[in-house]
Amino acid sequence: MxxxxxxxxxxxxxxxxxxxxxxxxxxxxxxxxxxxxxxxxxxxxxxxxxxxxxxxxxxxxxxxxxxxxxxxxxxxxxxxxxxxxxxxxxxxxxxxxxxxxxxxxxxxxxxxxxxxxxxxxxxxxxxxxxxxxxxxxxxxxxxxxxxxxxxxxxxxxxxxxxxxxxxxxxxxxxxxxxxxxxxxxxxxxxxxxxxxxxxxxxxxxxxxxxxxxxxxxxxxxxxxxxxxxxxxxxxxxxxxxxxxxxxxxxxxxxxxxxxxxxxxxxxxxxxxxxxxxxxxxxxxxxxxxxxxxxxxxxxxxxxxxxxxxxxxxxxxxxxxxxxxxxxxxxxxxxxxxxxxxxxxxxxxxxxxxxxxxxxxxxxxxxxxxxxxxxxxxxxxxxxxxxxxWGTSLERREAVAAQQTKERLAVADRCLGPGALVEANDCGPVAGDGPLVAPVESVLAQVRDPRIRACQQTLESPAILDCVVGDPSGSKGTIALVGDSHAGALLPMADELGKRRGWKVVVHTKGSCPSTDALRVLDVETSDERQESCAAYNAAVDEAILGDESISMVIASSFTRAYRWEGLGGATGAEAGKAGFSRRYDRWVDAGKDVRVISDVPATSGELVPGCIAANPTAPEKCAVPRGTAVVEDLAVTAARAADIPVIDLTDLFCDQTSCYARVGDVIVYKDSSHLSTEYSTMLATHVEVRLD
Structure with missing residues (x-):
């Protein structure tokens, strides 16, 4: 002292x-x-x-x-x-x-x-x-x-x-x-x-x-x-x-x-x-x-x-x-x-x-x-x-989850994406009943532990051990690869795998499309995440090529989110398309059946559940004109150029004029661009038909 x-x-x-x-x-x-x-x-x-x-x-x-x-x-x-x-x-x-x-x-x-x-x-x-x-x-x-x-x-x-x-x-x-x-x-x-x-x-x-x-x-x-x-x-x-x-x-x-x-x-x-x-x-x-x-x-x-x-x-x-x-x-x-x-x-x-x-x-x-x-x-x-307050919200979510499960168990062709199928003659695209899952429950899905366990973080290049669908793989093994938009398809892949007896191996990483090109995000202040993505993609490519049990690869990516740099100094859209093509060609040459699912349409950029909550009687205010929402998907362009089958789901989000945030009493997105669990799950029926 x-x-x-x-x-x-x-x-x-x-x-x-x-x-x-x-x-x-x-x-x-x-x-x-x-x-x-x-x-x-x-x-x-x-x-x-x-x-x-x-x-x-x-x-x-x-x-x-x-x-x-x-x-x-x-x-x-x-x-x-x-x-x-x-x-x-x-x-x-x-x-x-x-x-x-x-x-x-x-x-x-x-x-x-x-x-x-x-x-x-x-x-x-x-x-x-x-x-x-x-x-x-x-x-x-x-x-x-x-x-x-x-x-x-x-x-x-x-x-x-x-x-x-x-x-x-x-x-x-x-x-x-x-x-x-x-x-x-x-x-x-x-x-x-x-x-x-x-x-x-x-x-x-x-x-x-x-x-x-x-x-x-x-x-x-x-x-x-x-x-x-x-x-x-x-x-x-x-x-x-x-x-x-x-x-x-x-x-x-x-x-x-x-x-x-x-x-x-x-x-x-x-x-x-x-x-x-x-x-x-x-x-x-x-x-x-x-x-x-x-x-x-x-x-x-x-x-x-x-x-x-x-x-x-x-x-x-x-x-x-x-x-x-x-x-x-x-x-x-x-x-x-x-x-x-x-x-x-x-x-x-x-x-x-x-x-x-x-x-x-x-x-x-x-x-x-x-x-x-x-x-x-x-x-x-x-x-x-x-x-x-938080405990009360968790109880509400639990009750809502049970009600959602009960409603989904009832066959209804106008529930979810089926409302956009013209042959179903379903009436209003948004639906005219209560929401299958309330807005707060859908928003809470950003913390979905299943997706967190299967989607690698921005920094780590390591492959996660994630399997959904039928773990036994009695009818074969498929792989789901891509960035977080592919990760949002996990409920769909899980449901599809259970129906078909497929073991689904999931390789998804946030902000990391599966491509040979380098994706560039201007908001990143260092090369750490870009290098992590490149290392992760190399590891995924090696894992798919080295696993003879994988017969099909389903890929999807949020391609409009990035700028692109390719090998040999190429840049822009051409570099992006070339990156996807090279990767798909290797998988095809290895005997894999490659399918590319089109990315979801663009939204207004705001939280979709919040928009639905703010416009409970006018969900059309949360819709986006089709001409604005549907833009070129470089992964799809590359696939079509290489004669690789494309599963285009645009008609399950949009009609001729608009792309919707609420379809058939189901909220389409859990945030501003990632599919809600319910909508993703309901896409399984439509993806199954289009796979065949």
């Missing part, structure tokens, strides 16, 4: 850290929250407004490190429990209240398709692990169509809370290590440790952003250097009002504002690009309140917004998410202005009636134990609420 004599000596020898309150920092908070809110309301105009979060991270690092250092200098020690209790009183009352009210708003005002995901994310947010929940979803191919929930913005609050939990312990650890090495200067000890953290975390942020940007964006480990930058600024700050401060302040303004206006969602962020808003914020913190910029930031309008910035951040996003469900359309300018006004009003009420009273009054402020008890009880109540 640092002795009182040592700290008194250091206080005389060194300038006192930055004071506890600086109005320009409150103004800087206003800039940060303004960037975030305007970005969420007008993302095509304030394209890089997400850097406001980075500004908040630097400010937090600056203030918290300054407070901790000051307490160590003044008292000779740091009471970590007391520090944590202050954070609880400051942050948890408002955040838990917003989570509960947001959950109730979702239950009352939004379709049931949003409920399950919302319940999971509110629970994660209450425990301040929402960033890891979203990071996991961001790399989960089957969850890529998840829509934003009212709790999505809690990812940054989760990162901050993790910082608050670890930072004081980390600083005490740094001091302990430095004392063991004979050093007594607390400022230098902390500064040295933060410098190491800054360098290591920044380096990892750069590497991780190139490898997997979606995960890196949410990860605490790729963001901690931003807090360290603020902490380092607090420790090197000695005075304000220097002549160079004005230049420093303007450089900071330019860096932050230009980042907010120039960066886009396509920017490789965080990584090294985040240095611009981070160093800009550091420059503003170091320049102080004495500059012209600092004086503007210290004006009453700026400090007022800064004072309520935490509540603004809490309430603005739930309003943005829920309001379109109330109005029935996307936010237009009038609604956006109304949301902005409501955000300011609710934030002021939260600050006045929730944040300030519970922060200073004896109810929570009298003893740290009370704050901790409140945190445990509050988190438990919110998590209990979301757990009960």
């Amino acid at each position: 640092v002795t009182a004599a040592q700290t008194r000596s250091e206080m005389r020898a060194r300038p006192r850290p930055a004071s506890d309150f600086r109005p320009d920092i409150q103004g800087l908070r206003a800039v940060a929250v303004g960037l975030v809110v305007l970005y969420h309301l007008w993302p095509t105009r304030i394209t890089g407004g997400y850097v406001g979060v980075d500004v908040f991270f630097v400010i937090s690092g600056f203030l918290i490190t300054s407070h901790i250092h000051r307490e160590i200098l003044a008292t000779g020690h740091l009471v970590v429990v007391r520090f944590w209790a202050r954070r609880i009183r400051r942050l948890l009352p408002a955040s838990l209240l917003v989570l509960v009210l947001s959950g109730l708003g979702v239950l009352l005002l939004t379709p049931s398709t949003t409920w399950a995901q919302t319940a999971r994310e509110i629970g994660a947010s209450a425990l301040y692990v929402q960033n890891w929940q979203l990071a996991t979803s961001a790399v989960d191919y089957m969850a890529l169509d998840n829509v934003p929930t009212v709790a999505q913005h809690f990812w940054s609050l989760s990162v901050e809370e993790q910082f608050y939990a670890v930072w004081p312990v980390l600083i005490l650890g740094l001091l302990a290590v430095m004392r063991l090495r004979g050093h007594r200067d607390t400022r230098r000890a902390i500064l040295a440790g933060l410098t190491v953290i800054f360098v290591v975390s920044l380096a990892w942020s750069v590497v991780s952003t190139h490898q997997d940007q979606a995960f890196a964006y949410m990860s605490t480990l790729t963001r901690v250097w931003e807090f360290a930058a603020g902490g380092m600024a607090a420790l090197v700050l000695t005075r304000v009002g220097r002549p160079a401060d004005s230049v420093l302040a303007w450089l900071g303004v330019v860096a932050v504002v230009v980042s907010g206006l120039v960066l886009t969602e396509a920017s490789l962020f965080p990584g090294w690009v985040a240095l611009f808003p981070v160093l800009g914020t550091v420059a503003l913190l170091l320049s102080g309140a004495g500059t012209r910029v600092g004086q503007v930031l210290s004006t009453r309008p700026m400090t007022f917004v800064g004072d309520i910035s935490y509540s603004i951040y809490l309430v603005h996003w739930p309003l943005i998410v829920i309001t379109p469900h109330v109005t029935g359309h996307e936010l237009a300018w009038p609604e956006k202005v109304a949301v902005l006004a409501a955000t300011l009003g609710l934030a002021w009420l939260s600050k006045t009636w929730v944040e300030d009273p519970l922060r200073v009054r004896p109810l929570l402020a009298k003893a740290p134990a009370r704050a901790f008890s409140f945190a445990v009880l509050g988190m438990a109540l919110v998590v209990g609420f979301t757990t009960a």
Whole structure:
């Protein structure tokens, strides 16, 4: 422990850290929250407004490190429990209240398709692990169509809370290590440790952003250097009002504002690009309140917004998410202005009636134990609420699954794709009865454990051991190969295999069509997934060619999703078609009966179950014109050119004018492009006929 004599000596020898309150920092908070809110309301105009979060991270690092250092200098020690209790009183009352009210708003005002995901994310947010929940979803191919929930913005609050939990312990650890090495200067000890953290975390942020940007964006480990930058600024700050401060302040303004206006969602962020808003914020913190910029930031309008910035951040996003469900359309300018006004009003009420009273009054402020008890009880109540909510949804899904099974057991030629067969004379394409499976049950199929067990992830090149249909293979063995669109045919293949006595070997991998060409996705920031796909395809090819029991190969792919590069430098559609042709030719030469199933038509791009839920009496609003939905399938083009049989299922999705999202009382897609379990299963009858 640092002795009182040592700290008194250091206080005389060194300038006192930055004071506890600086109005320009409150103004800087206003800039940060303004960037975030305007970005969420007008993302095509304030394209890089997400850097406001980075500004908040630097400010937090600056203030918290300054407070901790000051307490160590003044008292000779740091009471970590007391520090944590202050954070609880400051942050948890408002955040838990917003989570509960947001959950109730979702239950009352939004379709049931949003409920399950919302319940999971509110629970994660209450425990301040929402960033890891979203990071996991961001790399989960089957969850890529998840829509934003009212709790999505809690990812940054989760990162901050993790910082608050670890930072004081980390600083005490740094001091302990430095004392063991004979050093007594607390400022230098902390500064040295933060410098190491800054360098290591920044380096990892750069590497991780190139490898997997979606995960890196949410990860605490790729963001901690931003807090360290603020902490380092607090420790090197000695005075304000220097002549160079004005230049420093303007450089900071330019860096932050230009980042907010120039960066886009396509920017490789965080990584090294985040240095611009981070160093800009550091420059503003170091320049102080004495500059012209600092004086503007210290004006009453700026400090007022800064004072309520935490509540603004809490309430603005739930309003943005829920309001379109109330109005029935996307936010237009009038609604956006109304949301902005409501955000300011609710934030002021939260600050006045929730944040300030519970922060200073004896109810929570009298003893740290009370704050901790409140945190445990509050988190438990919110998590209990979301757990009960999720359990109720699971029960509903179980009941719906049983009802679906019973209805499917009854022969009905107009159920599902049969409704589009003209000879069946079925009436309305959508059907006129209740849905075979309710929208929330269909949406939940993105977590189907069968497909997860049979479809390889984006990163791994290993072949999975997956067999469906008749495991004994009494009548032969076939293979189902392709990307996730082929994976969505697994229920069809399973049903077909059981009917025919076929053992079906499944070789599917997310975002990996079975071809010799290289598929290219512009959103990928490294070659890792492309290389993984190429290695997986080589392994699948070898497995099929080496397995004499496989007599038939059924292939399908989402070819319109990719750009193509071929061997010998070929590119574009020709490279894609050549890649499929080469692979099919090898299988045919090996004696395999190759069949290619046409890909599903394009949808509007939104979640189909959500669209059906929003238009229960007008499912035709979820349909897409046939001319838009049916585009060239390169795998089909390649197959036809090589005289390989094609099973074209387009007529089971579309009539002459439109392609449908609901057919014969069955929802066609479980997300924005993958077949629902029910529709896929019902295709088995039609595929069986066309195979023959």
